[in-house]
Amino acid sequence: MKHLSFLAAIACALIFGACCNQNKQCPMQNDNATNQVMNTIMTRHSVRAYTSQEVSADTIETLLRAAMAAPTGMDVRPWRFVVLTDKTNFDTIFGADNMNLEKYKQAAVVFVLCADTTWSHPQLTNGEVRPNGNWTSDMGACAENLLLAAHAYGLGAVWTACYPYANRMDPVRAGLGLPDQVVPFCIIPVGYPAEQTEPKDKWNPENIHYNRW
């Protein structure tokens, strides 16, 4: 009898395990998904030290897919990406006095998030190339998607600003050969964490007003 109960328990475990791995069929999928997403948003934080473990090409592509799933004003999709795994010219690209240079050299991969600052649309701009007034906001959402995806994969990352600082943008533009209308927005080094750091608690109810300031 003990033996049979044990078998029944094993069978049940297998069934539940399989069920929970297939999101759509898992009975607690909704609450579970909500919790997992909120947990990822609330625990994402800057990681500035990385192990030597490589990040696979598949994972790099997944992070880029997350970045390109961000919302953009008038669906302009201004994002462009330069993915750096060859560190040979990092001193030139980022400047030898860049405070973040050691992080970039240590990371398995460095994402340079760029934006095309112009746009054109058959109707909305009459086919003319015009400046895009929303690109910094759009790129903020794009960067956050990449950071959240990295955190969900157990990777560490940190958003380091490039725009609007000329002393950071100029060597990156030259070193990567960016076209004139493309601005380097931020630099995100990504790797497996080599430090244990905690998220900040930024909750502050004084930031909230109801129905009027």
Add this chain to the structure above:
Amino acid sequence: MKHLSFLAAIACALIFGACCNQNKQCPMQNDNATNQVMNTIMTRHSVRAYTSQEVSADTIETLLRAAMAAPTGMDVRPWRFVVLTDKTNFDTIFGADNMNLEKYKQAAVVFVLCADTTWSHPQLTNGEVRPNGNWTSDMGACAENLLLAAHAYGLGAVWTACYPYANRMDPVRAGLGLPDQVVPFCIIPVGYPAEQTEPKDKWNPENIHYNRW
């Protein structure tokens, strides 16, 4: 014997159910969390029609917690929020000719994401109040966190721009009584979806360059 096996199965189901609801103890937590987060990022999309179902105060607070967990340059945290559930003055606040007015009126709650465009720090600004050059980027990340959290809760939302359009910002500033240094960045109506819409596929490998443009 059958009876005992059945009891064992029930007990096992309860144990596994409890386990899967407590993220840290769930044996398939890692892959599951990764999939849930990626699924949320990849399927988030604009929802522009809402049912009359209310959104609870707890859920509103959770969305604000997500928004305030975003990264910000130099940890400035420029975000400020006006949460609108009283729709009495929407024509004045948003302008009677605002193309998004009907969405705002239909939504259970409307978040006005604002930014303090100044900052002050004992060392970094010598205690002086200075303009913050990163606030639009920061607010983009903040808005994306709120949108992702809403989607994770089964809510529909859409980012509608306010900044940098004077004809949208001016009535909101006046209608909500915003201080001079606070800019209304975007308006996000949130409610339970009354439309079935699909996410766009924005993946475009031509946006990616490796090691050089």
